[in-house]
Amino acid sequence: MSTPDAHPVLACVRSVRAALVDVADLDPTFMPTRDKAAALLAIGEALAAANALQARLLASAHELALDAGTRDVAAWLASTAHADHGSLRRTMELGRRLEAAPIVSAAFAEGRIDAQKADIILRTLEELPEETPRSLRDQAEAELVRRAPDFSPKALARLARHLEAVVDPDGADAAEGRALLREERSAWDKTSLRITPRFDGTARINGVIPEEAAHRLRTYLEAYTQPRKLEGEVVRTDQRMGRAFCDLVERIDPAGLPRHGGDTTTVMITVPLDDLRAELGTAAIGGLDSEGRLSAAEARRLACTADIIPAVLGSRSQILDLGRTQRLFSPAQRKALRTRFTTCQVEGCDVPSTWCDAHHEDPWSSGGRTDLRNALLVCGHHHRRLHDSRYSSTRSVDQVIVRLRR
Ligand SMILES: [Zn+2]
Ligand SMILES: [Zn+2]
Incomplete structure (x- = not known):
C-alpha cells in the first residue's frame, strides 16, 4: 500500500498495520508458551512506541487544526476519525510536554517506557522547584528513565517523590509533604463522576476519585462480602462489588443527609x-x-x-x-433479632447480622404483621432473593433455605 515516496514515518505506520493484518487470521492458541511470553512483552513495547509516535505527531500537526478551523489537532482528529476527543487531547499534550524532556522522549519512542510512566516522569520534572539547577534536573530525568523499566507505575511515582527530595536539598523534609499535597490537590481537581442511563434498567457510572476515597469505598464494599457461590450462581468479583455498592447506597440514612430544598x-x-x-x-x-x-x-x-x-x-x-x-420493625425489634442471630438467616450465608434487613415473611402489603414471629433477618443479597419469584424459600425453625424454582 505504501507508495515509494511516502515519508518514512507514514510508510512505517502503514507497514506496521499491514504486518498486523497479515497475522490477524493466525490463532495464537498453539504458539509455543515461550513465544507467547516473548510476544506479550514485545507487544507492550510496540504499543508504547506507537503511542509515542502518535503523541509526537499530534504535538506537531497544528496546521491541520488551522486548516480545519478546529480548536486543536486532537479535535480535528476526533471529529475526522470519530474518536474520543478527551483521550486524544491528553496524548497531544503528552507529546508537547515531551519536547522539554529529550531523554524521556527517546525512551518512550523506543518503547522502553510507556505513556503512563512517561507522564509520571514528566510531571516530576515539571514540578521541580524553579530554582533547581539544570544539571540536577537532567540528572533526575536520566535516573528516572534508567530505572523506570524495573518499576511499576505506582513504585515509580514513589521513587519520583523520593528523588525530588534529593534534588531539592534545601527543603528535603518538606519536599515529600509538598509533593503529596500537590498530588492530593490535583486528585481533587481530577475528581469527577458521571451517571448515565443506559435505557435498559441500568445506568453506567464513570468516575475518577482520589485514591483515599477509593480505598475507603473499597473497604466498605468488601465489608459486604458474600460467598462467591450462591444458590448455584457463581458471582464474579466485579459483580459482587457492584451489588455491594447498591446495598451500601440503600443503607444510607436520609436523615443524615444535607437538606434538599x-x-x-x-x-x-x-x-x-x-x-x-x-x-x-x-x-x-x-x-x-x-x-x-x-x-x-x-x-x-x-x-x-x-x-x-x-x-x-x-x-x-x-x-x-x-x-x-x-x-x-422497630429498632428494639431489630435489636432483638440481631441478638438472636449473628448472621443472615439463610442457610450457609455468613453475612453479619449488622448488615441485614428485617424482612416480613408474610408481606406487609398483604397484611403481614410487624412482629418478631413474622420477621426474618437477611442480608441484602438474600433479601432480593426472597422477593424474587424465581426463587422459593422454605423455613425450618430459624433457618431459611432458598432455591431456584424448577
Ligand atoms: Zn422483604
Ligand atoms: Zn444472606
Missing part, C-alpha cells in the same frame, strides 16, 4: 395497592407519572427497608395509610 432527602416510591400486591405490578420512583419505574417485587423489597417511603394508592389514587408506622 428544605426537606430531608427522601426517595418516594408510589404504587397502586393492586399493583403492590400483584406479581407483575409496577411502581414509580417519585410520583406516578415519573419516568423511573420499578417492579412491584422491588417495591415490596424496598418497603421492608427503613429509609424508603412507599406511597400506596387506593382505587381513586388517594394515598392509603397501610399502617405506615407499623410497616417497619
Whole structure:
C-alpha cells in the first residue's frame, strides 16, 4: 500500500498495520508458551512506541487544526476519525510536554517506557522547584528513565517523590509533604463522576476519585462480602462489588443527609395497592407519572427497608395509610433479632447480622404483621432473593433455605 515516496514515518505506520493484518487470521492458541511470553512483552513495547509516535505527531500537526478551523489537532482528529476527543487531547499534550524532556522522549519512542510512566516522569520534572539547577534536573530525568523499566507505575511515582527530595536539598523534609499535597490537590481537581442511563434498567457510572476515597469505598464494599457461590450462581468479583455498592447506597440514612430544598432527602416510591400486591405490578420512583419505574417485587423489597417511603394508592389514587408506622420493625425489634442471630438467616450465608434487613415473611402489603414471629433477618443479597419469584424459600425453625424454582 505504501507508495515509494511516502515519508518514512507514514510508510512505517502503514507497514506496521499491514504486518498486523497479515497475522490477524493466525490463532495464537498453539504458539509455543515461550513465544507467547516473548510476544506479550514485545507487544507492550510496540504499543508504547506507537503511542509515542502518535503523541509526537499530534504535538506537531497544528496546521491541520488551522486548516480545519478546529480548536486543536486532537479535535480535528476526533471529529475526522470519530474518536474520543478527551483521550486524544491528553496524548497531544503528552507529546508537547515531551519536547522539554529529550531523554524521556527517546525512551518512550523506543518503547522502553510507556505513556503512563512517561507522564509520571514528566510531571516530576515539571514540578521541580524553579530554582533547581539544570544539571540536577537532567540528572533526575536520566535516573528516572534508567530505572523506570524495573518499576511499576505506582513504585515509580514513589521513587519520583523520593528523588525530588534529593534534588531539592534545601527543603528535603518538606519536599515529600509538598509533593503529596500537590498530588492530593490535583486528585481533587481530577475528581469527577458521571451517571448515565443506559435505557435498559441500568445506568453506567464513570468516575475518577482520589485514591483515599477509593480505598475507603473499597473497604466498605468488601465489608459486604458474600460467598462467591450462591444458590448455584457463581458471582464474579466485579459483580459482587457492584451489588455491594447498591446495598451500601440503600443503607444510607436520609436523615443524615444535607437538606434538599428544605426537606430531608427522601426517595418516594408510589404504587397502586393492586399493583403492590400483584406479581407483575409496577411502581414509580417519585410520583406516578415519573419516568423511573420499578417492579412491584422491588417495591415490596424496598418497603421492608427503613429509609424508603412507599406511597400506596387506593382505587381513586388517594394515598392509603397501610399502617405506615407499623410497616417497619422497630429498632428494639431489630435489636432483638440481631441478638438472636449473628448472621443472615439463610442457610450457609455468613453475612453479619449488622448488615441485614428485617424482612416480613408474610408481606406487609398483604397484611403481614410487624412482629418478631413474622420477621426474618437477611442480608441484602438474600433479601432480593426472597422477593424474587424465581426463587422459593422454605423455613425450618430459624433457618431459611432458598432455591431456584424448577
Ligand atoms: Zn422483604
Ligand atoms: Zn444472606
